[in-house]
Amino acid sequence: MSAKEVKVRNTVLAGGKPTICSAMVGKNQSELIEQAETIVTKKPDVVEWRVDFFENIADADAVVNTASSIRKKLGDLPLIFTIRSIKEGGQEIPLDESGKVELLKKVCETKSTDLIDYEVENDKADIDAIKQAAQQNDVKVILSFHNFNETPSEKEMLNKLEKASAYKADIGKLAVMPNNMSDVLSVLQITQTAHTDLDIPVITMSMGVDGGLTRLVGWKFGSALTFAVGSKSSAPGQIPIEVVRQLEGYLSNDS
Numbered sequence: 357m358s359a360k361e362v363k364v365r366n367t368v369l370a371g372g373k374p375t376i377c378s379a380m381v382g383k384n385q386s387e388l389i390e391q392a393e394t395i396v397t398k399k400p401d402v403v404e405w406r407v408d409f410f411e412n413i414a415d416a417d418a419v420v421n422t423a424s425s426i427r428k429k430l431g432d433l434p435l436i437f438t439i440r441s442i443k444e445g446g447q448e449i450p451l452d453e454s455g456k457v458e459l460l461k462k463v464c465e466t467k468s469t470d471l472i473d474y475e476v477e478n479d480k481a482d483i484d485a486i487k488q489a490a491q492q493n494d495v496k497v498i499l500s501f502h503n504f505n506e507t508p509s510e511k512e513m514l515n516k517l518e519k520a521s522a523y524k525a526d527i528g529k530l531a532v533m534p535n536n537m538s539d540v541l542s543v544l545q546i547t548q549t550a551h552t553d554l555d556i557p558v559i560t561m562s563m564g565v566d567g568g569l570t571r572l573v574g575w576k577f578g579s580a581l582t583f584a585v586g587s588k589s590s591a592p593g594q595i596p597i598e599v600v601r602q603l604e605g606y607l608s609n610d611s
């Protein structure tokens with residue numbers, strides 16, 4: 357397997373092949389289980405739990421128990437555990453950064469997830485602590501960057517992905533909001549550049565209605581994962597999984 361591929365359970369995250377993630381955004385265990393059951397029927401390749409939506413996030417045992425109940429519903433589908441910060445488009449949560457880091461480490465130690473998403477702009481010491489707990493427990497780390505207001509310059513976007521690589525993330529991720537179609541082209545351009553030049557896989561998307569096309573064709577430019585709606589949307593512009601899957605079929609060589 358090349359350094360640009362990450363294998364989690366039976367899913368290979370690379371670029372250049374269609375791979376879909378659906379998110380769960382329930383506020384309690386029963387909503388999450390219901391969403392997991394619906395999502396599984398839609399056959400994504402990966403599932404994300406957006407834990408910032410979980411009302412019991414401050415109770416680490418509740419989080420770990422819920423992760424294990426979700427895990428049972430997912431069969432062999434890889435799970436991404438994400439606490440998106442309010443700064444980068446997430447929900448307000450009753451945990452400060454050190455509480456968040458402790459929770460992420462515990463989730464790694466209890467092997468409750470396959471991947472952790474943490475933002476690349478966080479303190480390097482926190483990133484290193486999470487990376488270490490993850491590595492010891494065979495959990496992969498995605499270092500991500502989000503901007504829900506605008507699309508930074510191509511140079512800045514590439515810098516974020518390069519930083520993820522320099523910090524030894526397993527995968528780099530970038531989600532930004534376009535204000536025009538040139539912004540959408542920029543995301544596709546930097547996706548191709550990062551896919552060619554970096555030594556880790558990258559996940560990219562342009563959000564909103566205008567960015568929607570990146571969710572359909574990003575993999576052709578090297579994005580290793582696209583987020584599509586399996587039960588409920590977790591970001592603007594996400595398209596139902598059935599639509600993404602069908603189009604991917606037409607764009608694949610083996611169709």
Ligand SMILES: O=C1C[C@@](O)(C(=O)O)C[C@@H](O)[C@@H]1O
Pocket residue numbers: 379404406438440473500502529531561563583590591592594
């Ligand atoms: O980072 C991402 C990407 C995303 O923001 C999107 O635009 O699809 C959705 C989030 O749930 C996920 O954590």
